[in-house]
Amino acid sequence: MKINDPAVLAEVTAAFSEYETALVGNDVATLDRLFKDSPQTLRYGVAENLYGYDEIAAFRAVRPSTGLVRMLERTVITTYGETTATANTMFRRESMVGKVGRQSQTWIKFAEGWRVVSAHVSIIPE
Numbered sequence: 706m707k708i709n710d711p712a713v714l715a716e717v718t719a720a721f722s723e724y725e726t727a728l729v730g731n732d733v734a735t736l737d738r739l740f741k742d743s744p745q746t747l748r749y750g751v752a753e754n755l756y757g758y759d760e761i762a763a764f765r766a767v768r769p770s771t772g773l774v775r776m777l778e779r780t781v782i783t784t785y786g787e788t789t790a791t792a793n794t795m796f797r798r799e800s801m802v803g804k805v806g807r808q809s810q811t812w813i814k815f816a817e818g819w820r821v822v823s824a825h826v827s828i829i830p831e
Contacts, residue, residue, distance in 0.1 A: 717784055728773065743758055789812070794808050
């Protein structure tokens, strides 16, 4: 298995960038599209545990749309073969004084493209 094939890494990096742009811009349609529409998809958030695409989409539909801008640090994207990748990053927001956020995602390449199948977001003291 080839780790971090440049072409595959470029694809996942582009998908991750599209996700980040959609996240800070509250582009719910793009966020929904980038998560795999499956009951097996999950997202553990700062204050919620979401099981299945429907729960994730329902959360996104009512999530606050302000204060979403963040600065990423130490982003690490790693591909495994041609169809599996992880993306991990730390983030900061102006409102998070003395805290740092962490985000991890597992991406799988399906016929429709790269999709998040598992995500975890947490905030910890700095």
